[in-house]
Structures are given as C-alpha cells and as structure tokens.
Amino acid sequence: KNPFLDLKVREAIDLAIDRKTLAEIAMEGLGKPANQMVTPSIFGFNKALPERKYDVAAAKKLLADAGYPNGFKVQFSFTQDRLPGDRQVGTSIAQMLAAIGIDAAANAQPAAVFFPARTRGEFSMSMSGWGTLTGEAHYTLSSIAHSNDKEKKFGAFNVMGYKNPVMDKLIQDAAVEMDVEKRRSLLEQANELVATDRPRLPLVAV
Numbered sequence: 517k518n519p520f521l522d523l524k525v526r527e528a529i530d531l532a533i534d535r536k537t538l539a540e541i542a543m544e545g546l547g548k549p550a551n552q553m554v555t556p557s558i559f560g561f562n563k564a565l566p567e568r569k570y571d572v573a574a575a576k577k578l579l580a581d582a583g584y585p586n587g588f589k590v591q592f593s594f595t596q597d598r599l600p601g602d603r604q605v606g607t608s609i610a611q612m613l614a615a616i617g618i619d620a621a622a623n624a625q626p627a628a629v630f631f632p633a634r635t636r637g638e639f640s641m642s643m644s645g646w647g648t649l650t651g652e653a654h655y656t657l658s659s660i661a662h663s664n665d666k667e668k669k670f671g672a673f674n675v676m677g678y679k680n681p682v683m684d685k686l687i688q689d690a691a692v693e694m695d696v697e698k699r700r701s702l703l704e705q706a707n708e709l710v711a712t713d714r715p716r717l718p719l720v721a722v
Contacts, residue, residue: 590618
C-alpha cells in the first residue's frame with residue numbers, strides 16, 4: 517500500500533519539516549519558510565493561512581495512527597544543481613524525516629536526469645522548485661494542483677495523480693472569472709485546499 521495516500525502520513529511529514537532551519541541553515545539565509553505554493557507578492561496568496569507547524573511528537577502520533585508506528589522506507593529524490601541549496605535542503609529533509617521513523621534515502625540528481633525521470637513517474641517522493649511566472653496563483657495551481665486533464669490543458673505538472681473535484685472546479689472557475697475580487701477569492705480558496713489536502717508541501721521560498 518502507498519503510505520502517501522493517507523492524509524495522516526502527508527500531515528506527519530509536513531509536521532516533521534523544520535522550515536526555519538531549512539531557510540536559515542540549509543539555504544544559508546537565502547530563503548524564507550513557505551506556507552503555501554505561492555509567495556505573498558502573488559495574486560491569490562491567502563493571507564489567512566498560518567505558518568506551517570513543526571511538531572515531531574505530533575508527527576510521530578499521526579504516523580502511528582496511520583498504521584506506521586515504526587515508519588517506513590522511501591527513496592527521496594531532488595535536484596542538486598538547479599536551485600540555491602537544493603542538495604542541502606533535500607539532505608536536511610531526509611534527516612528530519614528520520615526523526616519520526618521515515619527512512620528517506622536521499623537521492624540527489626542533476627536536473628537533466630531528475631526531471632525526465634519524474635515525468636516518467638519513477639519517483640515515490642521528490643522535491644523541486646517552482647516559479648509563478650505570471651504573477652498570479654492560477655498559473656501555479658492550474659499546473660500542479662488541478663488533475664491532469666489534457667483536454668482542458670490543466671495539471672500538466674501534476675505528477676502525483678492528485679485529483680479533487682472541488683479543487684478542479686475552483687481552478688476552472690478562476691480561469692474564466694472576470695471580477696477581480698471573486699477571482700482572488702477562488703484562488704485563495706484553492707490555496708487553502710492545498711494546505712488541507714497536502715498533495716504538495718511548500719517548504720521554503722527564495
């Protein structure tokens with residue numbers, strides 16, 4: 517059984533990650549802890565979302581409740597030459613997960629090797645970076661949080677197979693909403709749903 521299908525496991529991993537340490541130590545102060553998939557300057561950023569918590573004890577309890585009291589083993593893949601401190605951040609996360617019993621084998625790779633392999637679905641768990649090029653959250657959410665829908669051309673970078681009809685509708689509605697504040701609200705709701713469902717975990721922002 518895939519442990520990541522259980523929300524408790526995803527939340528446990530979320531709680532096990534010390535984002536302040538990643539930003540200050542692994543990235544040598546070049547980053548800031550992130551609590552959602554876009555940064556505060558992006559249209560659709562949800563100001564109401566709190567900082568992500570760091571709580572090892574709570575993470576261990578969630579793993580046990582999910583049926584993994586002794587954790588599990590997984591390969592954790594990430595780039596080593598694409599972003600500031602990507603190798604150090606990935607290695608640090610593997611060490612943090614070890615504290616809750618997850619044996620995440622750190623697999624740092626050149627970006628030229630990493631991305632084709634991820635597209636082929638070869639990774640059980642991976643980390644990479646993303647930039648919101650248009651300045652608004654729909655660009656990001658439609659690419660990585662919408663289900664992979666080739667007909668609608670959404671979800672092209674949703675490599676995990678995540679699908680939530682509520683999420684899809686929020687993103688699709690935002691794509692055609694002309695009222696600025698209504699569009700903003702739809703995107704904020706979508707960001708909140710990412711924080712709840714945890715299909716992806718935001719780590720640090722540059």
